[in-house]
Amino acid sequence: MCTDDSASSTTPAAAAAARPRRASAPGPFVVGLVGPAGAGKSTVAAAFARTGARVLNGDTLGHEVTDTDPDVRAALAAEYGADVYRADGTLDRRRVAARVFADPAALARLNQLVHPRILARMRAAVAQAERDGFTGVLLIDAALLLDWGFERECDAIVAVLAPEERLVERLVATRGWSAAEARQRLSAARRADSFRALADVTVMNDGSAEQAADAALRAVADLRAARAGAA
Numbered sequence: 001m002c003t004d005d006s007a008s009s010t011t012p013a014a015a016a017a018a019r020p021r022r023a024s025a026p027g028p029f030v031v032g033l034v035g036p037a038g039a040g041k042s043t044v045a046a047a048f049a050r051t052g053a054r055v056l057n058g059d060t061l062g063h064e065v066t067d068t069d070p071d072v073r074a075a076l077a078a079e080y081g082a083d084v085y086r087a088d089g090t091l092d093r094r095r096v097a098a099r100v101f102a103d104p105a106a107l108a109r110l111n112q113l114v115h116p117r118i119l120a121r122m123r124a125a126v127a128q129a130e131r132d133g134f135t136g137v138l139l140i141d142a143a144l145l146l147d148w149g150f151e152r153e154c155d156a157i158v159a160v161l162a163p164e165e166r167l168v169e170r171l172v173a174t175r176g177w178s179a180a181e182a183r184q185r186l187s188a189a190r191r192a193d194s195f196r197a198l199a200d201v202t203v204m205n206d207g208s209a210e211q212a213a214d215a216a217l218r219a220v221a222d223l224r225a226a227r228a229g230a231a
Helices: 012-018 041-050 058-068 070-080 093-102 104-132 164-175 179-187 192-198 209-230
Strands: 002-005 029-034 054-057 137-141 156-161 201-204
Touching: 029 041, 029 209, 041 054, 041 137, 041 156, 041 209, 054 058, 054 104, 058 070, 058 104, 070 093, 070 104, 093 104, 104 137, 156 192, 156 209, 164 179, 201 209
Parallel strands: 029 137, 029 156, 054 137, 156 201
Antiparallel strands: 002 201
């Protein structure tokens, strides 16, 4: 496990241009947590929660959108059939995933329907923290945060990475995917170099999960201190 300052190989001006962040302001220190599936972001997020951070999970927000938003429910039922919602009212996500993974047009329709609503919830949470006078860390764990350009609304971005074989092992163990399916999903996702280029700090989770979490906590503390010193 190690951390590295992703800006170390660039000039400050170039780093700022490559990694735009929100203007310094009173209120929460907003951290975007990114990285590939299986990297260990959930473990890192749990460590932040134990320190008193407010944690938003993009998957949870997405589930809220698909399960509770009446317009989204109506649109998905129209496209996939009313039985795409189970008796308990939750979406059959495996059924939808199987369709969109093979149908780019269906994926685009799903994203256009769901993603703006997830972003609205993320922005509402930041605004609520500001109204509450919360000045701690507000961590946003969202796989597509960089694709949405939401790094511009964060104070810092932390990327959690791991060697591909470790990612595959974890995905097979935790999600029930075959190794081939895990590799196929990873090959279609953002690459490690892209995460490094857009993050303020990178944590390599190639040891214990606890070590990675501790490294992320220290890195964010350093970033907060640097921001406070520059204010």
